[in-house]
Amino acid sequence: MLEVRDLSIEFGRAANPLRVVDGVSFDVRPAEAFGIVGESGSGKSMTALALLGLLPYPGRIAGGSIRFEGEEWVGLSERALRRLRGAKVAMIFQEPLTALNPAMTVGDQIAEAAQIHRRLRRRESAAEAVRLLRLVEIPAAERRAQDYPHELSGGMRQRVMIAIALACQPRLLLADEPTTALDVTVQAQIMDLLRELRRELGLAVVLISHDLGLVAEFADRVAVMYAGRIVEEAPAGEAFGRPAHPYTAGLIGAIPTLEGPIGALRTIPGVIPTPHELPHGCRFAPRCARRTPLCENGEPALVPLGDRRAACLRPLLEAAA
Amino acid sequence: MACSIRRFAPVPLDAINPRGATTSPGAALARWRAALAPFLANRSVVLGGSVFLLVLLVALLAPAIAPHAPDANNFRYRLGEPSAEYIFGTDHYGRDILSRVLYGMRLSLLVGAGVALLSGATGLLIGAVSGYFDRLDGPLMRGMDAMMAFPGTLLAIALAAVLGPTALNAAIALSVIYTPRTARVVRASVLTVRRHDYVEAARALGAGHLRILVRHILRNAMAPFLVQITFVFAVAILGEAVLSFIGIGPQPPTPSLGNIISDGRAYIEDAPWVSLLPGLVIFVIVFALNMLGDGLRDVTDPRMTVEPR
Numbered sequence: 001m002l003e004v005r006d007l008s009i010e011f012g013r014a015a016n017p018l019r020v021v022d023g024v025s026f027d028v029r030p031a032e033a034f035g036i037v038g039e040s041g042s043g044k045s046m047t048a049l050a051l052l053g054l055l056p057y058p059g060r061i062a063g064g065s066i067r068f069e070g071e072e073w074v075g076l077s078e079r080a081l082r083r084l085r086g087a088k089v090a091m092i093f094q095e096p097l098t099a100l101n102p103a104m105t106v107g108d109q110i111a112e113a114a115q116i117h118r119r120l121r122r123r124e125s126a127a128e129a130v131r132l133l134r135l136v137e138i139p140a141a142e143r144r145a146q147d148y149p150h151e152l153s154g155g156m157r158q159r160v161m162i163a164i165a166l167a168c169q170p171r172l173l174l175a176d177e178p179t180t181a182l183d184v185t186v187q188a189q190i191m192d193l194l195r196e197l198r199r200e201l202g203l204a205v206v207l208i209s210h211d212l213g214l215v216a217e218f219a220d221r222v223a224v225m226y227a228g229r230i231v232e233e234a235p236a237g238e239a240f241g242r243p244a245h246p247y248t249a250g251l252i253g254a255i256p257t258l259e260g261p262i263g264a265l266r267t268i269p270g271v272i273p274t275p276h277e278l279p280h281g282c283r284f285a286p287r288c289a290r291r292t293p294l295c296e297n298g299e300p301a302l303v304p305l306g307d308r309r310a311a312c313l314r315p316l317l318e319a320a321a
Numbered sequence: 322m323a324c325s326i327r328r329f330a331p332v333p334l335d336a337i338n339p340r341g342a343t344t345s346p347g348a349a350l351a352r353w354r355a356a357l358a359p360f361l362a363n364r365s366v367v368l369g370g371s372v373f374l375l376v377l378l379v380a381l382l383a384p385a386i387a388p389h390a391p392d393a394n395n396f397r398y399r400l401g402e403p404s405a406e407y408i409f410g411t412d413h414y415g416r417d418i419l420s421r422v423l424y425g426m427r428l429s430l431l432v433g434a435g436v437a438l439l440s441g442a443t444g445l446l447i448g449a450v451s452g453y454f455d456r457l458d459g460p461l462m463r464g465m466d467a468m469m470a471f472p473g474t475l476l477a478i479a480l481a482a483v484l485g486p487t488a489l490n491a492a493i494a495l496s497v498i499y500t501p502r503t504a505r506v507v508r509a510s511v512l513t514v515r516r517h518d519y520v521e522a523a524r525a526l527g528a529g530h531l532r533i534l535v536r537h538i539l540r541n542a543m544a545p546f547l548v549q550i551t552f553v554f555a556v557a558i559l560g561e562a563v564l565s566f567i568g569i570g571p572q573p574p575t576p577s578l579g580n581i582i583s584d585g586r587a588y589i590e591d592a593p594w595v596s597l598l599p600g601l602v603i604f605v606i607v608f609a610l611n612m613l614g615d616g617l618r619d620v621t622d623p624r625m626t627v628e629p630r
Contacts, residue, residue: 052525086526093525098518103540112536113526146348161522168526 001204002028002051002089002172007064009046009055009228011275017062018275021046022228024064025302028172028204033195035219035236036208037251039272043228044208048174052091053081069171087117090165094177096157100149106160107133107145113167132163136193155186159193166197172204173197179214191218212251216240224248227273227283229299234308244310244317247284282313290314365616372609376602380426389417391424392574400592410594412584422598425576429558430606432492432577436557440496440503441550445539447500448507448546453515453534462508465501473498474563481569488561488571495560499553506549510542517541544621548614555610562603578603 007024010017021043028034038044049055051066053073066073068088073081093099101109110129114120120128126145133141136159149157158178165173175194179187191214198205209215215222216236223233224247232245243249250268270287273279279286281296288295295313302311360366379386388408395401395415403410409418451461468476480494514520515538523537558578564570565579566586573580578599585595 054521054525082527082529084527085524086528091522091525093518093522095518099522101519101523101537101541104536112528112532116527116532164522164526 001030001032001069002206003065003067004047004051005065005067007047007050007066008062009043009050009059010062011059019062020059020228020275021050024225024228024230026223026230026233028206030171031198031202031204032221033198033205033207033219035215035222036206036225037210037212037215037222038225039210041227041272041274042225044225045176047225048091048176048206048208051174052085052089053078054085083117086113086165086168086170088170089172089174090168090170091174091176092158092161092165092178095181096154096161097149097181099161100157102149105146105148106152106163107147110145110160110163110167113164117168128167129163132167133160135166135197136160136163138163153186154182155189158182158186158190162190162193162197166201170203172206174206174208176208177210178207180209180211187214194218212240212255224251227278228275229283229311230302230309231284231312232308232310233302234310238308242317244305244308244315245284245312246288246290246314246316249316250287282311290316359620360617363616363620365612366620367616369609369612369614369616372605373613376426376606376609377430379423380430383423383427387417387420387423389420391421391576392416393420400588400595402592403594409598410592412581412592412595413588418581418595418598421576421581422578422602425578425581425599426602426606428488428571428575428577429561429579429603432488432495432561432571433554433558433606435489435492436495436499436560437550437554439492440499440553440557441546443496443500444503444549445507445546448504448509449511449534449539449542451504452508452511453530453538458508461504465504468498468501471498474560477560477564478567478569481564486569486572488575488577491561491564491570492557494564495557498560499557503546503549503553506545507542510545511538514538514541545618548618548621551610551614551617555607555614558603558606558610 004027005025007021008019009021010019012018024043024047026034036044036047046055046059050061051073053076055061061074064074068084073084076084100106104112107126107129110132111122111125114125114128114132130141130145133144138144138156138159144152144156149160152160173194178194179190182190194205194207195218197203207215207218216239219236221234222236222239223230224239224245225231226247232239232243232248234244239248240252243252247268253266254268256265268287273283273286279296281298282288282291282300285291285295292314300311300313302309305315305317388406393416395411397415398407398411399415400413401407401411401415407417407419409422411417412421447461447465451458477494477498480497481491484490484493520533520537523533528537561570561577562579562582565577566583568583570579571577573584581599582596585592588595
């Protein structure tokens, strides 16, 4: 359904660009839950914004292709993109309070979203707003529709955001850290809701998060991003059960466990490089325990490795074949 | 926690009123009251607002409360001192000052309101467009800067002189000179509001420029604009007085606060009461509006509040 090929995103002047996303490729199949995991600065949010043509100035797509249901989106005019945004691919944002208009009731905001791509009359869209509020399991939907965002709790606001995103019946939902601003119990409820919606509506979801546990539970497949590149892509269980890339393994190792002795938290030494100072060769090499002199010669390509793809010269697991 | 589309089949339209409401009017009232509470708790808003409302009421009721017709002369009592019949005295045609001031307030307030609306509308349009469309920002704002580089009063005098001395033309001239300031205020708040996530969210839904600008940005950029409009109302009343005083505002015998003061100018030593009352009324109106504007700004933008001494 969604095919991203060699997507690169640059900031700054054309003469001296900063490449924050470099040659990213992945597919999302219909009704699939696809996870993108990475630290802050790994380029995951920029990738999501680029899909909708919403890169903040002066960011731009420097190359590659984004095809949705066979149609190329890179290079489309703003006007053409506007017809696709929300209608085909909708996005839910991280912070539900600031992503809702404080001066409109939530019912009006959902109704407005419904009017953008669907020729609904005012009455119909108001009824649709209430229906969507019920769909995202907000109790007393008629009454809540009259509330302003500040009158709702964080979890309710995120439900409203989801209702707004669903208002134009998109085929793919981009969820950029949808639960980061919420507390853990509410987070679980929102993820349950997304799971239900996916099942009921046949919706594909791209979940972007730094939270491995969240992605592991939710996604069918995950891509792990590091410094603007995908370093590993695998079925979710595989990626977290038997990571192939040392970076993925490091991330998993850094999760504190409930069992075993209490020790210092395990970390990956060093910090993620900024786009100005990318190391030569493999971007992860300076922090990698398994590096060899060869790793500094060139960037390893993302190559198939059994049922997954990994960009490493010495993956933790040898190809099954 | 189960969710089923089938269970939540579309609600029949007639089951819901247009706003999807089942709330009682009492709840709506309570919400209004809650929204107004911070304004009613502000002393400047309450005092300035009530004085201004009183002024409006008096002006509206002028025909009922004026003791004389505004243009009725009493030639036996010209430049008459304040007396029982003419509480604030008479002018050089023997007309009752109080009655003329009451009618003059109507015209001055009308000019003030007209300028507030007209320069408000153009300022809102120019400010919104230049705050939102980066490419138009430079040209529009340089244009506004050029207008602000002229001394405002001189520009208004020139415009009013070209257009001809009527109340409407005075209002147009004053609107022209007050537009740039309003445009700047609107532009500044549009620039702030457009960075918010909900603007990005609306864009991500495929909303067009007009929808984003009007429903998401301007709706949240109104407070500084309304404050500014209150101040424009006040300075426009002063501006009208200036234009009338030098004879290019609304022409006698139609009374405006400015031209009554102007009438009294020649007799200021023998009959100071002619100019005194309209001057005081202008002072009260402008003071009340400034107070109201200050109060509104304090309530809507807490960062500007000066701690009470």
